[in-house]
């Protein structure tokens with residue numbers, strides 16, 4: 001009892017994973033300051049790494065690059081609190097004042113990703129322990145335990161000290177909590193918090209045993225504190241999914257500890273965010289963002305070869321965390337330094353990718369970083385200045401991004417990406433599939449992108465949202481692999497279909513509940529009655545199989561045999577004859593439900609087949625692209641709001657392409673000449689009918 005009582009605070013916060021916040025209505029922008037630029041362009045600046053005598057030169061050069069924003073502070077804890085409880089903010093006062101003098105907006109990062117040596121030395125209990133029991137040492141970053149109460153106290157204190165000092169500073173427009181939170185810990189406090197979490201989630205150990213089905217390999221537990229904390233290895237899938245729920249709750253609580261400390265001390269218009277990573281699965285980002293003001297993320301193209309459609313999907317997901325515009329908090333000025341071959345983006349691609357972010361809802365583009373520190377782990381990373389303090393060859397291209405975005409800002413202000421299609425992204429499903437793929441190649445992100453690609457290209461606008469989001473404004477909703485489907489989600493999806501919506505479910509959908517247990521009815525489980533069909537069996541494929549019918553082509557990796565159980569279910573694809581279990585069996589079925597429909601796609605379709613399917617789904621939902629037949633190198637997007645409609649066309653190709661403009665479109669900027677957009681060029685236009 002005492003033990004549980006001791007953990008009460010954490011446990012209460014970890015308790016449940018409460019429902020998704022209501023979407024914020026459009027239009028909106030990611031800064032709430034009406035007198036500030038609607039689009040931020042800027043850079044991560046680490047004044048603590050440089051002599052003060054250089055600051056003014058750097059800030060001037062940043063202005064010459066067209067920047068209006070700097071992000072500072074994250075990682076500078078040992079400079080702000082050089083010894084326990086002794087704060088030194090004088091240098092930061094001067095750095096912020098200098099930035100203000102040069103007209104910058106400032107985003108402050110709390111430094112808790114990099115605890116000072118005095119802290120880790122005196123309080124080794126705050127250090128992270130990995131799954132193999134190895135305690136982290138000093139010199140890297142993120143080496144703290146996310147559950148350590150002591151670390152929370154130190155974090156809260158430094159964050160509050162900063163907020164007291166800069167919370168009302170006129171230059172400061174936003175706050176970033178920590179930096180890329182993620183790795184969990186296996187220290188004793190984390191283990192105790194895990195047990196408290198499970199107790200809170202299940203109430204009794206009997207209930208946990210029931211939901212996890214522990215009468216299996218003697219997994220039965222007599223008490224919560226017998227339950228191992230594991231992320232990997234031979235464990236019950238219920239335990240492994242709850243591990244993710246636990247890390248979500250713990251990281252959310254870690255971030256909220258700082259949010260709560262600074263919120264009362266800062267200007268009410270300043271945003272609070274935390275910067276997240278590429279397809280990061282360390283926690284459920286929808287839950288993390290519930291009590292943050294905006295989403296922000298760090299978009300890197302590690303191999304320097306953008307798969308722009310796939311990258312756009314991640315932007316859409318980030319936009320979906322809050323269903324509102326976001327900040328691109330970090331992106332590369334050319335190259336990174338953390339993959340085997342750190343190839344730089346080609347000339348023009350940095351600008352192209354900046355515009356892609358904006359097209360998908362970014363209201364800020366910040367580069368990482370201004371100038372490489374003379375030493376430290378990242379001396380080889382792309383930067384705007386070189387080690388000699390002079391502009392790198394990428395600088396003029398980035399200056400062009402600044403000019404573009406500053407010029408376009410009044411037009412883009414209060415606009416947000418338009419889409420009639422929503423794709424559902426579920427962390428539970430992703431985790432659950434990943435831990436039991438059944439086919440090595442069933443990568444849930446790849447599966448998601450394979451659906452997304454033709455739908456995005458053909459519709460020219462997709463929102464990615466949580467299965468708990470309000471779907472009523474979308475004409476088409478696609479859930480590529482909603483394997484973990486709660487009863488509540490199923491009910492919402494059914495309501496959507498009965499209200500006239502078109503729902504498409506991909507393979508493995510509706511197979512398991514939120515304890516990762518199999519439903520007693522096969523896919524799509526709670527939606528089987530609505531579909532009027534279910535899956536008789538699933539098969540991992542080691543070679544391709546053809547499908548015939550309205551949607552003919554090839555499938556691979558995964559195939560489910562569907563069995564219609566209602567009269568008006570139409571089979572639109574069947575497996576071809578190969579002398580196997582699947583011969584002639586339904587692969588895709590669809591059913592009209594009032595003005596709406598539900599379709600189940602039982603197999604992993606190849607690109608051409610998926611493209612045909614996308615075409616027919618979009619036609620059925622009556623969704624037409626803005627520019628039909630645009631060259632495949634083009635990324636087309638619309639941002640609308642505030643009485644405006646803006647069309648953005650990005651040519652990701654190496655050649656100029658003609659673009660047929662929609663009626664009434666008027667050029668507003670960029671590389672539009674003679675009916676063409678230049679190679680790696682960008683052009684933006686206004687569209688009539690701003691009420692949309």
Ligand code: GAL
Pocket residue numbers: 179180298300330336337368378381
């Ligand atoms: C990010 C990180 C930055 C910097 C950057 C380099 O993940 O937030 O601090 O390390 O990577 O690409």
